Every structure is written in C-alpha cells, then in structure tokens.
Amino acid sequence: MPMNLIESLHAIVGPAGFVNLEDGEPYLTDWRGRYHGKAMAILKPANTEEVARVLKLCAAHGIAVVPQGGNTGLVAGATPSEAGDSVVVCLSRMANIREIDTANYTVTVDAGCTLARIQEVAASVDRLFPLSLASEGSCQIGGNIATNAGGTAVLRYGNMRALVLGIEVVLPDGRIWNGLRGLRKDNTGYDLKQLFIGAEGTLGIVTAAVLKLHASLRARACAWVAIESVSAAIALLEHCRSACGDGLTSFELISRSQLDVVYEQVPGTRDPLDGSSPWALLLELADSASDAPLQATLETVIGEALEAGLAVDAVLPASETQRNALWHLRHIVSEANVRCGTSVTHDISLPISKIPECLADTEARLLDAGLVDGARFLYVGHVGDGNIHSIVLFPHEVWSTVGDKDALISQIGKIVNDTAVSFGGSISAEHGIGRAHRDELVHYKSDVELDLMKAVKQALDPEGRMNPGKLL
Amino acid sequence: MPMNLIESLHAIVGPAGFVNLEDGEPYLTDWRGRYHGKAMAILKPANTEEVARVLKLCAAHGIAVVPQGGNTGLVAGATPSEAGDSVVVCLSRMANIREIDTANYTVTVDAGCTLARIQEVAASVDRLFPLSLASEGSCQIGGNIATNAGGTAVLRYGNMRALVLGIEVVLPDGRIWNGLRGLRKDNTGYDLKQLFIGAEGTLGIVTAAVLKLHASLRARACAWVAIESVSAAIALLEHCRSACGDGLTSFELISRSQLDVVYEQVPGTRDPLDGSSPWALLLELADSASDAPLQATLETVIGEALEAGLAVDAVLPASETQRNALWHLRHIVSEANVRCGTSVTHDISLPISKIPECLADTEARLLDAGLVDGARFLYVGHVGDGNIHSIVLFPHEVWSTVGDKDALISQIGKIVNDTAVSFGGSISAEHGIGRAHRDELVHYKSDVELDLMKAVKQALDPEGRMNPGKLL
Numbered sequence: 001m002p003m004n005l006i007e008s009l010h011a012i013v014g015p016a017g018f019v020n021l022e023d024g025e026p027y028l029t030d031w032r033g034r035y036h037g038k039a040m041a042i043l044k045p046a047n048t049e050e051v052a053r054v055l056k057l058c059a060a061h062g063i064a065v066v067p068q069g070g071n072t073g074l075v076a077g078a079t080p081s082e083a084g085d086s087v088v089v090c091l092s093r094m095a096n097i098r099e100i101d102t103a104n105y106t107v108t109v110d111a112g113c114t115l116a117r118i119q120e121v122a123a124s125v126d127r128l129f130p131l132s133l134a135s136e137g138s139c140q141i142g143g144n145i146a147t148n149a150g151g152t153a154v155l156r157y158g159n160m161r162a163l164v165l166g167i168e169v170v171l172p173d174g175r176i177w178n179g180l181r182g183l184r185k186d187n188t189g190y191d192l193k194q195l196f197i198g199a200e201g202t203l204g205i206v207t208a209a210v211l212k213l214h215a216s217l218r219a220r221a222c223a224w225v226a227i228e229s230v231s232a233a234i235a236l237l238e239h240c241r242s243a244c245g246d247g248l249t250s251f252e253l254i255s256r257s258q259l260d261v262v263y264e265q266v267p268g269t270r271d272p273l274d275g276s277s278p279w280a281l282l283l284e285l286a287d288s289a290s291d292a293p294l295q296a297t298l299e300t301v302i303g304e305a306l307e308a309g310l311a312v313d314a315v316l317p318a319s320e321t322q323r324n325a326l327w328h329l330r331h332i333v334s335e336a337n338v339r340c341g342t343s344v345t346h347d348i349s350l351p352i353s354k355i356p357e358c359l360a361d362t363e364a365r366l367l368d369a370g371l372v373d374g375a376r377f378l379y380v381g382h383v384g385d386g387n388i389h390s391i392v393l394f395p396h397e398v399w400s401t402v403g404d405k406d407a408l409i410s411q412i413g414k415i416v417n418d419t420a421v422s423f424g425g426s427i428s429a430e431h432g433i434g435r436a437h438r439d440e441l442v443h444y445k446s447d448v449e450l451d452l453m454k455a456v457k458q459a460l461d462p463e464g465r466m467n468p469g470k471l472l
Numbered sequence: 473m474p475m476n477l478i479e480s481l482h483a484i485v486g487p488a489g490f491v492n493l494e495d496g497e498p499y500l501t502d503w504r505g506r507y508h509g510k511a512m513a514i515l516k517p518a519n520t521e522e523v524a525r526v527l528k529l530c531a532a533h534g535i536a537v538v539p540q541g542g543n544t545g546l547v548a549g550a551t552p553s554e555a556g557d558s559v560v561v562c563l564s565r566m567a568n569i570r571e572i573d574t575a576n577y578t579v580t581v582d583a584g585c586t587l588a589r590i591q592e593v594a595a596s597v598d599r600l601f602p603l604s605l606a607s608e609g610s611c612q613i614g615g616n617i618a619t620n621a622g623g624t625a626v627l628r629y630g631n632m633r634a635l636v637l638g639i640e641v642v643l644p645d646g647r648i649w650n651g652l653r654g655l656r657k658d659n660t661g662y663d664l665k666q667l668f669i670g671a672e673g674t675l676g677i678v679t680a681a682v683l684k685l686h687a688s689l690r691a692r693a694c695a696w697v698a699i700e701s702v703s704a705a706i707a708l709l710e711h712c713r714s715a716c717g718d719g720l721t722s723f724e725l726i727s728r729s730q731l732d733v734v735y736e737q738v739p740g741t742r743d744p745l746d747g748s749s750p751w752a753l754l755l756e757l758a759d760s761a762s763d764a765p766l767q768a769t770l771e772t773v774i775g776e777a778l779e780a781g782l783a784v785d786a787v788l789p790a791s792e793t794q795r796n797a798l799w800h801l802r803h804i805v806s807e808a809n810v811r812c813g814t815s816v817t818h819d820i821s822l823p824i825s826k827i828p829e830c831l832a833d834t835e836a837r838l839l840d841a842g843l844v845d846g847a848r849f850l851y852v853g854h855v856g857d858g859n860i861h862s863i864v865l866f867p868h869e870v871w872s873t874v875g876d877k878d879a880l881i882s883q884i885g886k887i888v889n890d891t892a893v894s895f896g897g898s899i900s901a902e903h904g905i906g907r908a909h910r911d912e913l914v915h916y917k918s919d920v921e922l923d924l925m926k927a928v929k930q931a932l933d934p935e936g937r938m939n940p941g942k943l944l
Contacts, residue, residue, distance in 0.1 A: 103825035194666035245760035288717035459931035
C-alpha cells in the first residue's frame with residue numbers, strides 16, 4: 001500500500017520531480033543543521049496542478065505533508081519529523097514569473113521563485129520589490145510568504161504581509177484556492193490570504209502570489225552616527241522621522257561590544273569614528289527621485305542631532321566605496337561572531353519606547369542568574385521596527401567549559417523571552433515559531449489566543465496533516 | 473424568560489447603557505435610510521468587561537448580537553434584521569484614549585472613539601493618524617476596523633488594516649481576547665487580528681485597538697491637471713510615483729461629466745482651467761519636513777507631463793484658499809449629484825492597468841442594454857488604489873419616469889460588477905458587503921473561497937449569532 005502510494009506520487013510529478021531518498025539530505029536537514037528528519041517521499045512538483053494532485057492523494061491516504069521553499073528558515077519550520085511518515089513537497093521547480101503589470105505595480109510569481117530573482121525582475125522594469133534578507137539568493141517567495149519574512153526594509157515597506165496583494169493556495173484536501181487578485185482595495189468578505197501569510201505551511205501550500213511593487217530608488221544618503229545610549233537612538237529616530245518622513249529606509253543599531261568583535265575577528269575592518277561611543281547607528285535615506293537632496297537633508301538632521309546632544313559624532317560616506325564599507329560592518333556581524341565563539345541569539349521585538357529598559361533589565365537578570373560568566377552581550381537591532389537581536393556570545397574558550405549546553409541555551413532564552421514579554425514584546429519578531437519555538441509559544445500565549453489558533457487550524461486542516469509538529 | 477433576559481442585560485449596562493426601544497430608531501435604521509430593523513434590546517456598554525458579560529449572557533440564551541459603531545456604513549452592516557430577535561451592542565460610550573506612546577508611534581483606543589477624535593489626539597502629540605473618510609466626525613474606529621475602512625489616504629498609508637497593530641476582541645462566547653500588542657514585527661503564530669479586521673462584526677466585537685501613527689505632514693503641494701483620457705491619468709501616476717516617491721498622497725480622477733454636474737448645481741463653483749478636457753486630476757504631495765521643496769518638485773513633474781503630452785493644462789494653487797477651492801470641487805461631488813437627481817453608485821476596484829478598458833466596456837454594455845436612457849455617466853476615482861466610483865446619474869425628471877426602480881438599480885449593478893470582475897476587479901473596494909451586497913458575494917466568489925469563509929465563520933462563531941444576515 002505505501003509502495004503503491006509512492007509509485008502514484010512518482011507518477012504525478014514524474015522523474016524530474018522525484019528526489020531519491022538517498023539524495024534527500026538537503027531536504028531533511030534544517031538550515032542551521034540542528035534538526036534531521038526523515039520522509040516517505042520528497043517531491044518537486046512542476047506546477048500548481050501537480051501540487052493539488054499530490055495533496056489530494058496524500059489526503060486520501062491520511063499522509064502528512066511538509067511544504068518546503070529554499071529551506072533557509074531559522075526555526076526548522078520546513079524539516080520533517082524523524083518518524084519518516086510525511087511527504088516533503090519542495091516548490092523549487094515552480095519558478096515562473098507569471099505576469100508583470102508595470103502600471104499596476106504588481107508581479108505575479110510562482111512560489112518557488114527566489115527572492116533575488118523577483119528583485120531582479122522588478123528592477124528590470126524599473127520597479128522595486130523591497131523585501132531584502134540575508135538569504136535572498138536562495139530563499140523562495142513562497143517561504144517568505146509562509147513565514148511573513150522581515151529583513152532590512154521593514155521600517156519603510158513593512159513585512160512580507162504588506163507586500164502581498166493576492167495568493168494561490170493548495171488546500172490540505174487538494175483543492176486550489178485562486179486568490180490571485182492584484183487589488184489594493186477589496187472588501188468582499190474575510191481577507192483569507194492573511195490566514196496563510198505567516199502560517200508556516202500549517203494551513204495549505206502557497207503556490208503563487210501577486211506581489212506589490214514600489215517605485216525604484218534612485219538617490220541615497222547614508223550616515224554612521226556615534227551615540228551614547230539606546231534612548232538617544234530612539235530620540236534620534238523620532239527626529240529623523242519628522243525631518244525625513246518616509247525617506248528613512250534603514251535605522252540600524254549596533255553595540256560597541258558587537259563592533260569590537262567585528263574589529264577583532266575581521267581583518268581590514270576599523271571603526272569609522274574614534275571607536276569610543278558605546279553604540280553606533282547606521283542610517284540611510286532613499287528616494288525615487290534621482291535629484292532628491294538627501295545628502296543635504298541628512299547633514300542637516302545630523303547637525304541638529306549633534307547640537308541637541310543626541311549624537312556625539314558622525315560621518316557621511318563620501319563615495320559608494322565608503323558607503324559599502326559601512327554596510328559591510330553591519331553585514332559581517334554574524335560571521336565575526338561565529339569566528340569568535342558560540343552565539344546564543346534571540347529575535348525579540350518590543351514597543352520602541354520600551355527597548356532601553358528591557359535591554360538593561362534583561363542583562364541584569366542574566367548576570368544575576370549567573371548564566372553568562374565569560375560571555376559578551378552584543379546587540380544588533382532594527383530600532384524602527386522595535387526588533388532587537390540580542391546575542392550572548394560565548395568565546396570558544398568559555399563555551400568549551402560549559403557542561404549542559406542545551407540547558408544553558410534554554411535558560412538564557414527563558415530570561416530573554418520572559419523579560420521581553422513582560423515589556424509587551426514578542427519572542428519571535430521575524431523568524432517564526434517552526435519546530436524550534438513551539439513549546440515556548442504554548443508558554444507565552446494566552447489560552448484564548450491558543451484556542452483561537454487551534455480553531456483556525458481545525459477549520460482549515462481538520463486532520464492536522466499540514467506541516468505537523470510546527471507552530472501549534 | 474426573554475423579560476428576565478432583558479432585565480439581566482439592563483443590570484449589566486445600567487440605566488446609562490440601556491436605550492429604550494421607543495428611542496431606538498437611530499440604531500435600527502442604516503445610514504442611507506434603506507433598511508429598518510428591530511431589536512430585542514439596544515445596549516451601550518461602558519467598557520470591555522460589560523461587553524463580555526452581555527455576550528456571555530446572549531450566548532447562554534442563544535441570542536444574536538449586532539455590533540454597531542457610528543452607524544455610518546453604506547451597506548447596512550450594522551442594522552439588525554426585521555425579526556426583532558437580536559441585541560444591538562453600540563460601542564459609543566467606550567470612547568477612552570487608553571494610552572499614547574509617541575516614541576512607539578502608537579495610540580491605544582477604545583472602539584467607540586470617533587475617527588476625528590483619534591486624528592486630533594494624534595495631532596496633539598505631533599503625530600498623524602492618516603485614515604480619513606467623509607464620515608470621520610461620527611464614524612467610530614471599531615467600525616473602521618470591522619469594515620477595513622479606506623478613504624482618501626490609502627494611496628500612501630494603506631487601508632485601515634495597515635494601521636492596526638493590535639486589537640482587543642470580545643468573542644461570541646463572551647471571552648475576551650487581548651491582542652493589544654504595539655509591535656511592528658511579531659511572527660508568533662497566526663495573525664489573528666487579521667481575521668477580525670474587515671469581518672464586519674461577524675466573528676466578534678472589536679473593543680479596543682493599538683493604532684499605528686505616522687510623522688505629521690508639514691509641507692504640501694497641490695495641482696489641478698487637465699488630461700485627455702484615463703490612460704493618460706495612469707501614465708501620469710506612474711511618472712509621479714517615480715519622481716515623487718512616497719510623497720504622493722492624493723491622485724484623484726474626476727470626469728468632465730461629474731464636474732459639469734458640480735458647476736450646474738453648486739453656485740460659486742467654476743472650472744480651475746478652461747473646462748475643455750474630458751478628465752481632470754487633483755493631485756497632492758506632502759512631506760513631514762516643513763522645508764521639503766514640494767512645490768518645485770510638482771512644477772517640474774507637471775512641466776514634464778505637459779511636454780510629454782500626458783497633460784494638456786494644469787494649475788497649481790497659489791494660496792491655501794485656492795487649494796481649498798480645488799478640494800471643494802472634489803468633496804462637493806455627492807451633494808451636487810443629490811441636487812441633480814438619483815445616483816446609482818458603485819464602488820469597484822481594478823488592477824490599475826485595466827481601468828481604462830473596464831470603464832469603456834462598462835459604459836458600452838450599459839448603453840447596449842438600454843438601461844441608461846437619459847442618464848449621465850460620472851466617474852470619481854482614487855486611481856492609485858484602482859478604486860473607481862462609477863455613478864449612473866438619473867436627473868430628477870428622468871428618474872421620475874422609471875417604473876421598477878429597484879430592478880433598474882440591480883440590473884445596472886449587475887453589468888457594472890460583472891464587467892469589473894471580468895477584468896479581475898472587486899465589486900466592493902472599500903464599502904464592504906454588509907446586508908446590501910450579500911447575494912452578490914455568493915454570485916461572484918468561487919465555491920472554494922466561500923467554503924473557506926464559512927469554515928472560518930463556523931470556527932469562530934459556530935452558532936452564527938454574530939451579526940447574522942451580514943456578509944455571509
């Protein structure tokens with residue numbers, strides 16, 4: 001019977017869509033390499049119709065389905081369980097650009113298109129698709145939708161959710177819902193696409209989407225600003241918003257402790273200023289008008305900030321090379337930390353006003369608990385989104401002396417998350433829940449909210465066959 | 473038994489929250505005066521706890537509940553049925569501003585706050601709450617959320633959905649879900665608030681919300697532009713977006729036929745140009761920086777448009793008085809039409825690229841069908857949102873000769889909606905479904921989509937007691 005099923009699945013997707021299990025490792029291991037699952041079959045359907053036929057067959061046999069995009073998620077949301085009783089459906093062969101409508105500022109794409117490809121396609125018609133992530137070269141738009149991806153352009157353009165006008169979904173029973181509407185206003189009943197965005201594949205498989213494009217950006221100005229405190233960052237953000245409006249595209253906070261790790265670990269890097277301030281900001285303005293006087297605006301804003309004591313020093317790059325060098329300091333952070341030791345990282349979000357107190361509180365509680373001896377506290381944050389990646393970095397020589405490493409990670413995580421939640425924050429700003437944070441979700445959500453989530457899951461996937469063991 | 477129930481309801485809300493049925497007319501009639509319902513009781517609870525107790529009691533007795541805000545909706549979504557077996561819960565006494573967090577750019581408000589009040593509160597702390605509607609003086613934010621309100625600022629700031637960070641909801645069984653999070657990023661499971669936004673009160677009662685604020689706008693520039701065609705409007709929109717980016721806040725299209733009605737009916741109005749072009753645009757830029765050179769930008773953009781043949785003539789107001797006179801022409805449209813006759817209005821949205829062909833097609837089909845003898849075709853549109861209000865205006869002397877008026881309205885509506893849907897459009901861009909368009913919803917939605925909506929309704933309101941007869 002299972003053999004017949006496998007043969008039937010093979011027949012649906014054909015040889016090009018059937019991955020032999022001995023070649024399955026990349027599909028069965030999560031991005032961070034912490035989870036290793038098994039599958040009954042790994043399929044790469046060529047189109048929506050094949051996905052629908054696969055899901056219909058799985059429904060008939062009561063088989064679980066694990067949707068997978070570029071498999072770049074950080075919470076093991078696309079890795080099957082160890083039981084080997086599910087079918088992995090990978091969307092990577094579905095990579096057509098279905099339609100570009102420049103006047104409507106939309107592009108309709110298959111779920112398997114990489115984010116980078118969509119950025120390129122948009123640029124080729126003088127449009128911007130603003131979503132931008134570290135993994136953009138390999139992550140797929142279907143996965144970005146299923147996880148409501150964030151990234152570095154959220155301050156101005158919102159999360160993935162804000163960039164989706166319509167989707168096509170194959171439901172757990174194999175029916176296709178065509179919600180591929182390219183409309184900015186549509187108040188005809190429940191906005192069903194919202195259910196599937198961020199659902200991590202637990203309600204159906206997103207197979208295509210109509211995405212919102214923006215005007216291309218043709219002018220930029222950038223600055224590196226030394227500041228004394230997180231509170232100063234928030235005050236400066238407020239000032240920038242008033243003075244620059246929607247032109248503000250990036251407002252990244254980096255702690256001196258994090259910069260020190262970069263300078264120690266990455267040859268050729270050095271502080272753009274004198275390196276004395278406890279915090280630095282990397283901020284950028286951009287505009288679609290090529291002659292927008294952004295450099296002048298930014299100089300004025302920073303001059304005012306220096307005068308008001310919000311900033312202690314600043315530098316504006318004089319060339320694209322200098323600008324890239326500044327951004328390099330921000331982008332190289334993870335790599336520097338890996339060289340230095342083991343990072344216990346967190347992805348919290350907070351009301352912006354609560355960031356300073358919450359970070360101070362968290363650090364004090366971690367020190368009190370005696371969990372961080374020999375570790376370094378690093379912070380990298382998208383301040384404008386209230387999203388702070390707080391990192392406890394254990395240098396190699398310290399980490400090697402830790403006994404129960406998993407227990408330590410989880411104890412630290414509990415303090416960081418407890419504190420964030422006590423300030424009205426979230427334990428997962430942009431990474432999602434997946435398999436990694438499932439137990440925490442139950443701990444931090446109210447019973448009413450969990451009940452509502454379960455009711456939604458029950459309504460759309462009553463047999464619980466879609467991506468089991470993830471999220472709920 | 474029902475008497476006991478009424479007494480118990482009375483005890484929950486007290487005398488101040490209990491409306492005598494003889495005074496109930498304003499709560500039982502829809503805004504347009506087309507529907508007249510009855511109710512078992514009309515209640516105005518003072519706080520969320522009272523709403524919860526009312527809903528718990530109604531649940532215990534199997535009684536239906538009709539939530540009501542400012543009762544300004546255009547589709548009778550807040551009017552009870554004629555059966556008189558439901559309880560109207562009006563939120564108007566819940567009008568506290570719960571919290572303002574300027575650094576987080578958020579305000580937390582009770583559902584019964586009027587939109588205008590929230591705009592004022594935001595302005596008082598140098599922030600902008602951008603939602604803006606004709607009924608803003610009396611509509612309530614809970615209703616704006618329940619209907620995902622649109623209005624004139626959607627081009628830049630999105631619909632109501634884009635302005636909600638968190639909500640508090642009383643569920644059909646009387647439980648309270650506190651989802652009042654003020655976070656811009658939160659990927660911890662299904663984004664439940666999305667279910668209630670735009671659900672027209674059919675899944676629960678929104679009792680409070682955390683709203684997103686923006687930077688105040690301190691500079692503006694405005695222009696009235698004569699154009700030859702709708703296609704030219706779309707090309708000009710594209711040009712403006714590239715040249716002005718997010719600074720473009722309004723891009724309103726008005727047909728010459730509509731302007732003629734205004735000039736005929738409203739003394740003191742006259743065309744800002746020579747009145748010869750078949751279409752006009754009213755566009756506006758705004759910026760949070762008070763010194764933004766918007767006037768110069770707009771002059772350049774319009775100069776280029778004239779040169780490229782996209783525009784035939786244009787005028788930029790030289791004073792605030794002149795600017796107000798231009799906007800007056802746009803705002804006075806409905807009043808002018810009422811003076812002239814009876815308007816059969818529609819609220820369609822389309823992919824922007826499809827607007828010209830769809831409007832031409834609709835007009836041809838209406839003429840072919842012989843339904844519009846003696847009528848005038850008027851158009852007013854938010855082009856950037858793809859939202860066109862197409863109006864068939866029957867002058868008084870023509871309308872008085874029409875026999876079955878309801879049949880005519882519905883025949884015209886069918887052609888307008890059929891055509892919009894055939895171009896990938898929506899039959900209700902911003903007004904919603906309510907009671908008025910419920911039959912059309914069933915006609916235009918796919919079975920799969922209707923099934924999904926019913927599954928959601930069944931999951932959250934299994935007894936179908938929330939706002940019955942609306943939407944689904």
